């Protein structure tokens with residue numbers, strides 16, 4: 001069963017074609033990594049799926065229903081949650097209030113269950129702290145705590161490992177695996193740290209200049225000639 005099926009999705013910003021004819025299938029209960037150099041369109045794809053941006057063409061089928069163009073809160077209520085590449089806490093509200101606010105979008109949660117989420121994200125000592133005062137790593141975990149409170153069927157996590165150290169990446173990875181196992185969450189995770197991504201993701205998708213250039217297992221994607229050329233071409237311009 002496919003939780004997400006994207007067909008023929010395209011997006012332009014002025015003259016810039018940011019996504020071009022993207023097709024993507026996400027299996028139920030699976031973590032899929034989406035990789036690609038900066039500017040390849042990963043965040044735009046997340047913005048389109050979550051409704052932050054309105055698609056200009058194509059279909060986004062979530063559990064068989066085309067959600068393309070739905071408002072962000074409608075998409076969230078249907079079971080699609082996302083985190084932002086640059087954390088976006090509700091400043092002026094405490095960490096616990098941030099997580100509670102998120103939980104209200106999809107239902108209600110007891111204070112105990114919200115505090116449990118804070119413990120899992122190592123945020124229990126900051127429960128009553130204004131989210132504006134958190135360190136960057138703590139803000140990353142607050143993003144995750146908020147989506148955990150929503151128990152999503154589909155989760156989009158935009159570069160969640162960026163700016164974290166190895167043990168924080170491992171903690172974050174374990175929480176993503178736990179969401180898959182406890183809530184049946186399917187996740188699309190973007191990033192550059194492919195070694196860490198390979199520990200959680202069963203499938204890989206490579207994006208380059210708005211086009212999907214490879215799909216498959218980690219080994220299939222990293223050995224794909226187009227992927228090798230994209231990465232070596234950009235890092236070894238002189239060679």
Ligand SMILES: Nc1ncnc2c1ncn2[C@@H]1O[C@H](COP(=O)(O)OP(=O)(O)O)[C@@H](O)[C@H]1O
Pocket residue numbers: 013016018036037038039040041042043044045
């Ligand atoms: N709101 C916007 N207006 C104009 N151009 C944008 C906007 N958002 C992203 N872009 C451009 O779209 C391209 C893809 O960006 P993005 O989706 O953020 O890529 P990635 O997440 O893979 O780094 C980039 O060239 C970026 O500069």
Ligand SMILES: [Mg+2]
Pocket residue numbers: 042043044085158
């Ligand atoms: Mg991005």
